[in-house]
Amino acid sequence: MDISVKAPAKINLTLDVLHKRADGYHELEMVMTTIDLADRIDLTETSGGIQLESTSGFVPYDERNLAYRAAVLIKERFSIKKGVRILIHKHIPVAAGLAGGSSDAAATLKGLNRMWNLGLSREELEEWGLELGSDVPFCVHGGTAIARGRGERLVSAASPPPCWVILAKPPHGVSTAEVFGALRMDRVTRRPNLDGMLNALESKDFHGVCRHLENVLESVTIPAYPKVRRLKEKMAAFGAEGVLMSGSGPTVFGLVHRETTARRVVNGLRGFCRQVYAVRILGGTEGESLV
Ligand SMILES: C[C@](O)(CO)[C@H](O)COP(=O)(O)OP(=O)(O)OC[C@H]1O[C@@H](n2ccc(N)nc2=O)[C@H](O)[C@@H]1O
Ligand SMILES: Nc1ncnc2c1ncn2[C@@H]1O[C@H](COP(=O)(O)OP(=O)(O)OP(=O)(O)O)[C@@H](O)[C@H]1O
Known part of the structure; x- marks a missing residue:
């Protein structure tokens, strides 16, 4: 089965840093919202392994790619023998503060959950996403939300008026x-x-x-x-x-x-x-x- 998933960018409407934590991360409090600038992730099942392709020359093509790491995580946790080809149609600028890589990872988690009928809830996908990066849980959640902790404690908020x-x-x-x-x-x-x-x-x-x-x-x-x-x-x-x-x-x-x-x-x-x-x-x- 082939699956396409939209991976939208986010913007921070507010971002506050409360303190630096013992684990080196910063305790945050922010409001984020998704915008209609998006990558598209095409997932195709294969007989084994993970192949990654992208329309952009600016993203890593190996295990440093967050979408690749999302697939590794799912395959390992569920001992899945089948493989996947991930094609990233890149539209979100890279290293821009728009969570492009995190959104690709979130879309890959969601897509593989569907492709392999894993039955993971949104909350579980958010939890798994945190292992890949602080912005991934919000990218799984989508919409508009208050994010606390490293970014994983999420509460939905009203969306901004159309603009x-x-x-x-x-x-x-x-x-x-x-x-x-x-x-x-x-x-x-x-x-x-x-x-x-x-x-x-x-x-x-x-x-x-x-x-x-x-x-x-x-x-x-x-x-x-x-x-x-x-x-x-x-x-x-x-x-x-x-x-x-x-x-x-x-x-x-x-x-x-x-x-x-x-x-x-x-x-x-x-x-x-x-x-x-x-x-x-x-x-x-x-x-x-x-x-
Ligand atoms: C700035 C934001 O984009 C706001 O939404 C995010 O906090 C960053 O999220 P991200 O890019 O997914 O960040 P990660 O890949 O988890 O972390 C990159 C690095 O940023 C720093 N980092 C990140 C998040 C956080 N709450 N405190 C931190 O100090 C850490 O040094 C970490 O090694
Ligand atoms: N799928 C991906 N798309 C873009 N960059 C990726 C991807 N996977 C890994 N990266 C790496 O992640 C780094 C940050 O890229 P990204 O575009 O996610 O930054 P960002 O928008 O600043 O993220 P954030 O807002 O979450 O901090 C880049 O240096 C890039 O090499």
């Missing part, structure tokens, strides 16, 4: 480990207001959502990559109503209510940045890509 999400990805990637490693909480000047964001989501208050966008990891990535600040400024100047860096960066996103404004922001940014996307929030109006 456009403009993404601008600077040419360089960013290492999540390096960003967390360089974080100094005594240098963080602004922290997210979680209740403020949740109230805005609950009441579908677009401007409230825009006002409560906050990410403490900007305090590390922006000084290291001034381009991120410039992109934020440009995006706001062209008309985005709320602007933030996603995850550990360096992708900047802007929220825009009206399609005409979205077009203006995209056209304006194109002069400064090669990778610009305009997509919809998933869970709001299911969206086709604008550009």
